[in-house]
Amino acid sequence: MTTSLSLRGVSKFFGDLPALSAVDLSIRPGRVHALVGENGAGKSTLVKILAGLEQPSLGELQQDGVRVSFATRAAAIAQGIGLVPQQLSLIGEMTLVENLIVTQPFQLARRRHAEALLRRSAESAGLAITTDVPVHELGLAERQLGELAIALAQGARILLLDEPTSALGPFESAGLFEHVRALADSGVGVVLITHRIDEVRQIADDVTVLSHGAVALAQPVAEVTDDELVFAMVGSREPTAPRTSFQSGRDRLVISGLTANGAGAQVRNLNVSVRAGEIVGVLGVAGNGQNVLADAAAGLLRPHSGSVTVDGVTVSGRPDAAANAGLAYVPEVRASWLLPDSEVTSSAILRRLRDSRFSSAGVLRWPAITEFTRAVMARHDVRPLNPRVTAGSLSGGNQQKLLVGRELDGGAAVAVLHGPTQGLDLGAAAAIRDEIRGAAQAGTAVLLVSADIDEVHELADRILVMNHGEIVDELLASEFDLQRIGRAMAGVSVSAPSSAASSASASASSLSSASVSASTTSETGSAA
Numbered sequence: 001m002t003t004s005l006s007l008r009g010v011s012k013f014f015g016d017l018p019a020l021s022a023v024d025l026s027i028r029p030g031r032v033h034a035l036v037g038e039n040g041a042g043k044s045t046l047v048k049i050l051a052g053l054e055q056p057s058l059g060e061l062q063q064d065g066v067r068v069s070f071a072t073r074a075a076a077i078a079q080g081i082g083l084v085p086q087q088l089s090l091i092g093e094m095t096l097v098e099n100l101i102v103t104q105p106f107q108l109a110r111r112r113h114a115e116a117l118l119r120r121s122a123e124s125a126g127l128a129i130t131t132d133v134p135v136h137e138l139g140l141a142e143r144q145l146g147e148l149a150i151a152l153a154q155g156a157r158i159l160l161l162d163e164p165t166s167a168l169g170p171f172e173s174a175g176l177f178e179h180v181r182a183l184a185d186s187g188v189g190v191v192l193i194t195h196r197i198d199e200v201r202q203i204a205d206d207v208t209v210l211s212h213g214a215v216a217l218a219q220p221v222a223e224v225t226d227d228e229l230v231f232a233m234v235g236s237r238e239p240t241a242p243r244t245s246f247q248s249g250r251d252r253l254v255i256s257g258l259t260a261n262g263a264g265a266q267v268r269n270l271n272v273s274v275r276a277g278e279i280v281g282v283l284g285v286a287g288n289g290q291n292v293l294a295d296a297a298a299g300l301l302r303p304h305s306g307s308v309t310v311d312g313v314t315v316s317g318r319p320d321a322a323a324n325a326g327l328a329y330v331p332e333v334r335a336s337w338l339l340p341d342s343e344v345t346s347s348a349i350l351r352r353l354r355d356s357r358f359s360s361a362g363v364l365r366w367p368a369i370t371e372f373t374r375a376v377m378a379r380h381d382v383r384p385l386n387p388r389v390t391a392g393s394l395s396g397g398n399q400q401k402l403l404v405g406r407e408l409d410g411g412a413a414v415a416v417l418h419g420p421t422q423g424l425d426l427g428a429a430a431a432i433r434d435e436i437r438g439a440a441q442a443g444t445a446v447l448l449v450s451a452d453i454d455e456v457h458e459l460a461d462r463i464l465v466m467n468h469g470e471i472v473d474e475l476l477a478s479e480f481d482l483q484r485i486g487r488a489m490a491g492v493s494v495s496a497p498s499s500a501a502s503s504a505s506a507s508a509s510s511l512s513s514a515s516v517s518a519s520t521t522s523e524t525g526s527a528a
């Protein structure tokens with residue numbers, strides 16, 4: 001059974017601030033509707049209204065042409081509205097089956113029934129999921145597919161996907177889109193929030209651009225050009241500064257013989273050093289140990305063997321020592337490094353609690369903290385510029401700007417950045433890349449772990465490729481070769497004979513097309 005869902009003249013105010021203004025939008029069976037717009041444009045708010053998590057201040061929802069209201073998430077689920085939120089919502093200690101049961105405890109009291117339902121829903125959509133381990137042991141891509149399977153098991157006929165690909169590499173994104181396309185072809189209506197124009201082209205039938213809460217453009221994708229989309233999203237901007245060439249400095253981050261276990265992955269015998277002023281990019285299909293490398297480099301994981309030093313100080317397994325040695329860290333999951341329920345001030349000084357400017361004799365100095373927070377927010381364009389709002393009320397992109405800004409401010413010795421621009425719009429991503437270049441210019445050694453090949457291409461002086469927990473290839477920026485990187489990411493030996501290379505050619509060509517169109521995005525981002 002199919003269903004359509006629309007918003008008619010919907011506005012949403014938080015206090016006096018309008019997050020949405022008189023928005024019309026229709027989601028139709030069998031069609032994928034892309035929702036794009038700058039950070040803070042109102043995309044997540046719109047999706048939350050469709051999902052029953054927020055109520056419109058004005059206007060109405062219609063399902064199959066009839067006025068409806070979803071007072072709660074459960075009410076929307078009952079009407080077939082599935083949601084995969086931006087911050088993944090699964091409970092880490094539970095399996096996917098248990099996560100499904102807690103959403104519908106009455107209907108799914110029997111575990112065997114819930115498990116069969118989840119498996120059946122996943123299989124019918126071709127999703128490979130693991131149902132018998134706690135969710136925190138799954139990689140991000142697997143969790144995303146798990147959320148999708150749960151939405152289907154709940155009977156979703158409309159799927160709301162809030163930036164499902166922001167932390168995924170091109171392989172996982174392509175895989176996810178295949179499933180989404182198949183679901184749409186079976187009659188499901190899909191809303192996809194994304195910042196990437198190549199993704200709009202790849203999968204969407206219709207596109208709506210939100211700008212400052214209002215609809216700036218709404219058209220079938222086939223009838224709109226990239227330039228029109230970019231202009232509707234960002235207007236016009238100054239070009240970003242190119243990276244000046246890297247002058248070799250001393251080793252600041254040294255990882256020697258590192259073997260460690262982390263969330264669902266292992267790294268083996270890694271040797272990486274990053275010099276002052278150097279940006280080393282790490283690429284790999286998600287789940288191949290990049291997050292373990294990043295956590296270990298930040299001192300958060302105790303390795304089985306090997307060590308991590310920052311300016312000669314051993315920091316492995318010692319996050320305090322890492323912070324004292326001047327290590328900045330932006331983890332893949334930003335929620336773990338911010339305090340969403342507290343005012344932005346708390347998140348801004350989280351890593352500076354012992355700074356004498358902000359506390360003395362155990363007493364916090366709030367005027368200084370508030371002033372500092374306001375300055376961080378202003379410097380990094382975090383909106384709204386109000387230190388008193390909770391960090392969790394900031395849009396996803398503004399949370400990311402706060403986090404990256406907080407970490408890079410103050411001249412770090414080493415910066416370990418995992419997906420620093422994920423979830424950012426073109427302008428904000430360009431600003432963060434400028435900050436990363438600026439930090440390197442000032443002598444910070446940067447380890448940049450990213451799923452975004454274009455970003456690594458644009459920033460890195462050297463590129464490492466990871467597969468199955470090992471570094472399988474290393475290239476200088478001047479040796480950048482997409483086919484070679486694609487083969488290494490796909491686990492095909494770099495010096496593979498042509499028969500093996502041809503088996504990887506499908507992945508390499510999908511990589512290539514992802515990147516060609518993605519480079520359109522970043523070029524427009526910098527040129528627009």
Ligand SMILES: Nc1ncnc2c1ncn2[C@@H]1O[C@H](COP(=O)(O)OP(=O)(O)OP(=O)(O)O)[C@@H](O)[C@H]1O
Pocket residue numbers: 014018019037038039040041042043044045046383384393394395396397398423425
């Ligand atoms: N619960 C809330 N309380 C106060 N303001 C909020 C709340 N939720 C959202 N906002 C504000 O509404 C505006 C729109 O936010 P929203 O999260 O919808 O943007 P977005 O387009 O999804 O951004 P992003 O791309 O960064 O995720 C922002 O200014 C945000 O700060």
